Amino acid sequence: MDSKPNFWRKRTLFGRLLIYFLIVLIVPLGLFSAYYALIGGRNQERYLTEQTMNLVAVDADKVSSVLEDYRHKAYQLSTNPLIVHIMEEDRLEANSTISRDLYQLLFSVMRGDTYLASANIVSNTGRVRISTHTFPDVYDLRYHGNDWDMNSIISQNANISPTASIISIRGHRMADNGRQVVASILRRIYDSEGTNLGYLVIDIYAEALSNLVNTERLLGDVLLIDNRDFYATSLVHTERFGTFDKFPSLSQLKGDYSRRTMHTGTSIVSITPIHGTTLHLAGSVSAAPFQESLDRLLYAFGLTMAVGTLLAMGLSFLFSRSIARPIRNLAYRMGEVEQGNLQTKAVKSRIWEFAQLEHSFNIMVQQIAGLLELTREEQEKLSEAERKALESQMNPHFLFNTLNTIKALARMHGEEDIYTITVKLGKLLRSTIDNHESECTLEQSMALIDSYLTIQRLRFGSKLKVQTYLDPGCASVKTPKLIIQPLVENAIIHGLEPKVGEWKLSVRVVKLSGRIFITIEDNGIGFPPGTLPDNLDELANSTHVGVYNVYRRLFLTYGKQMTFSLTSKVGEGTTVNISFPDETKERK
Numbered sequence: 001m002d003s004k005p006n007f008w009r010k011r012t013l014f015g016r017l018l019i020y021f022l023i024v025l026i027v028p029l030g031l032f033s034a035y036y037a038l039i040g041g042r043n044q045e046r047y048l049t050e051q052t053m054n055l056v057a058v059d060a061d062k063v064s065s066v067l068e069d070y071r072h073k074a075y076q077l078s079t080n081p082l083i084v085h086i087m088e089e090d091r092l093e094a095n096s097t098i099s100r101d102l103y104q105l106l107f108s109v110m111r112g113d114t115y116l117a118s119a120n121i122v123s124n125t126g127r128v129r130i131s132t133h134t135f136p137d138v139y140d141l142r143y144h145g146n147d148w149d150m151n152s153i154i155s156q157n158a159n160i161s162p163t164a165s166i167i168s169i170r171g172h173r174m175a176d177n178g179r180q181v182v183a184s185i186l187r188r189i190y191d192s193e194g195t196n197l198g199y200l201v202i203d204i205y206a207e208a209l210s211n212l213v214n215t216e217r218l219l220g221d222v223l224l225i226d227n228r229d230f231y232a233t234s235l236v237h238t239e240r241f242g243t244f245d246k247f248p249s250l251s252q253l254k255g256d257y258s259r260r261t262m263h264t265g266t267s268i269v270s271i272t273p274i275h276g277t278t279l280h281l282a283g284s285v286s287a288a289p290f291q292e293s294l295d296r297l298l299y300a301f302g303l304t305m306a307v308g309t310l311l312a313m314g315l316s317f318l319f320s321r322s323i324a325r326p327i328r329n330l331a332y333r334m335g336e337v338e339q340g341n342l343q344t345k346a347v348k349s350r351i352w353e354f355a356q357l358e359h360s361f362n363i364m365v366q367q368i369a370g371l372l373e374l375t376r377e378e379q380e381k382l383s384e385a386e387r388k389a390l391e392s393q394m395n396p397h398f399l400f401n402t403l404n405t406i407k408a409l410a411r412m413h414g415e416e417d418i419y420t421i422t423v424k425l426g427k428l429l430r431s432t433i434d435n436h437e438s439e440c441t442l443e444q445s446m447a448l449i450d451s452y453l454t455i456q457r458l459r460f461g462s463k464l465k466v467q468t469y470l471d472p473g474c475a476s477v478k479t480p481k482l483i484i485q486p487l488v489e490n491a492i493i494h495g496l497e498p499k500v501g502e503w504k505l506s507v508r509v510v511k512l513s514g515r516i517f518i519t520i521e522d523n524g525i526g527f528p529p530g531t532l533p534d535n536l537d538e539l540a541n542s543t544h545v546g547v548y549n550v551y552r553r554l555f556l557t558y559g560k561q562m563t564f565s566l567t568s569k570v571g572e573g574t575t576v577n578i579s580f581p582d583e584t585k586e587r588k
Contacts, residue, residue: 017319021312029305045268048285049261051218053270056283059213059222063235064275066209070117070185070202071165071276073109077119078187078200080105087189087197090123092130106132116208118175121189122154123198134176139201153184154199167277169224170231171203172241179205180238182224206238218285220267223247225280227257232282249284330358337365420454442509442516443475445484449507452485456492464496464503471510477582479516480553484509486546487520487576495524495574511582518578527568536564554580 077083082105086092092099110119110132121130126142129135137143138152157166166186173181183204189197213222213235222235232250233241244250249264253271257280261270264284271282446468453466488507496503504523509516533539539548551564558580568574 017316018312021316022309026305026308026312029301029308032301045263045287048268048287049270052268052283052285053259053261053272055214055216055219056222056270056281057272059219059283060272060274060281062212063209063224063279063281064277066204066212067167067183067185067274067279068276070113070204071167073113073119074165074185074187074200074202076109077106077121078189083121083200084189084191084197086128087121087123088191090125090127090197092128102130106130113208115179116205118203118205120201120203121198122201124196128198136173136175136203138171138173139199153186153201157186167279169226169233169241169279170229172233175203175205179207182206182209182233182235182238182241206235210235210238213281214283219283220286221284223250223282223284225250225257225271225282226278227280228278250282326358330361333361337368420458438481439478440481441475442470442477442479445479445481446470446507446509448482448485449488452488453505460503464492464505467504467506467508469508469510473511474509474516474582477511477516479580480557483550483554483578484518484520486550490546491520491522491524491574491576495522495526499523499525514582515579516582518576520576521573523573526570526572526574527566528570532566532568536566554578 082098082101086098086102092102106119107114110117114132118131118133120132120135120139122128122135122139122141124141126140129140139154141154153166153168153171157168164187167183168186169183171181171184175181181203185202185204187200189200191197209224213219219236221237223232224235225232230244231242232244232247240246249267249269252262252264252269257271257273259272261268263269267284267286269282269284271280273280449468453464453468457464457466484507488505491505492503496505502523506519506521508519511517536548536551539545539551547566554562554564562580563578565577566574567577
């Protein structure tokens with residue numbers, strides 16, 4: 001195992017790209033091929049079966065409608081009084097009035113069917129022979145009355161009942177007008193006493209049915225079947241007719257003529273009864289073209305997979321080589337930087353994405369070099385600042401010692417105001433100078449405000465009216481130091497001092513719905529219009545440094561969860577509203 005090259009032990013870029021190409025290209029084709037090979041044939045067979053039965057059922061309805069129409073015409077003619085009278089007389093003179101009336105009746109009933117069917121009337125003696133076309137010899141009872149002519153529907157049905165209409169397809173023949181007779185309808189003509197006088201036969205030509213069936217040209221053949229005589233005729237290829245032995249596909253019926261679909265070799269045959277008749281209609285579809293199409297499709301899938309595999313290998317090789325070269329160059333430069341060589345030579349790639357990456361890497365190297373230089377400078381400055389800080393540590397101690405001395409002298413001489421100012425000033429200085437903690441509780445902030453306001457009340461006397469309130473639930477909440485005192489100081493210096501009359505100042509801290517709300521409100525002179533910017537970040541370059549300092553520190557602590565608003569009206573005062581979430585529970 002150890003003797004194998006690293007190419008086979010590691011997943012190379014070429015290997016990954018090849019796998020991805022094969023997954024994207026070959027796998028879908030393989031799935032489609034498997035689907036068509038395993039399921040496509042059955043789905044195709046089921047589709048052809050359903051389609052064949054639907055087409056045959058539609059054609060059967062059309063044939064039934066045509067046969068029913070002609071059967072109705074046969075009934076009209078066989079029961080017409082004029083025809084019955086002529087048959088009773090058993091004679092018809094040519095060019096007589098009754099002859100003209102008879103032909104007018106025939107063409108009136110057969111209107112529109114001159115080229116699709118013919119009506120034929122013959123008396124039992126054969127003396128009356130009438131037809132809308134040339135009277136067929138096969139119906140001339142003078143010659144065939146005693147013969148058993150299998151081509152004559154009259155001879156085939158000698159025992160027809162008085163009310164029955166017989167439909168037969170066994171009399172298939174070529175008429176004198178050159179048209180093929182594919183079906184005939186027979187009715188007997190009776191007088192009022194029930195005596196048989198003769199016969200009415202309507203011959204239906206092939207065009208009457210063949211033009212209606214297989215209009216979509218999807219069926220290979222449509223057969224009109226008489227299962228009593230085992231006789232069939234094709235409505236697509238009208239020259240084909242005869243007994244079942246001439247139609248191999250019908251041999252599979254085996255006496256079952258119910259509505260169904262069966263498979264015979266490469267064909268699918270559907271059979272259905274024709275409503276209102278004893279006939280059936282069978283249609284067939286050859287499955288061979290569909291199977292050939294499926295085979296060609298599978299062949300195309302296989303060929304595409306083979307070509308796709310070769311194409312995937314070639315593209316993987318080209319792409320991996322074009323990608324791996326700039327990556328190796330960049331990796332080499334990174335290794336140089338890792339060793340501390342920041343002067344590595346920049347390399348430009350012709351691929352835009354890698355050019356961007358190399359550009360960013362070059363900028364990063366330059367920034368690292370700049371940061372290293374800046375770090376050295378900052379280190380020197382830090383050392384100098386530390387030295388100065390150590391030197392200045394004595395200044396606050398000297399200031400506090402001086403304040404303690406003043407406080408002791410004021411106490412000795414009974415100067416209570418000076419004593420109070422000294423105590424409060426000491427607290428203010430200690431809170432400002434103490435840098436060990438960057439946060440304090442709101443209770444400590446309010447105590448600092450109390451110290452500041454005590455000094456201001458001693459300064460301004462009863463003119464300054466102050467109201468402060470701290471919600472007990474907010475006392476232990478920690479915030480950045482000095483977020484209230486600078487705002488209170490601004491309210492007194494910039495809002496109240498320039499005002500003539502009584503000064504009012506209100507400081508409220510409350511807690512509502514998990515948020516802390518701080519409100520500082522005064523009745524001072526307010527800000528002139530246009531002084532306050534819409535964006536508080538603009539205060540950084542203004543004279544309101546104290547307000548911006550508070551706003552910025554709160555934003556750095558609470559981010560967008562903090563709200564800070566300034567509202568002011570000239571001559572009425574200014575209100576500062578601050579809110580931020582209570583993070584006491586989260587910190588615990």
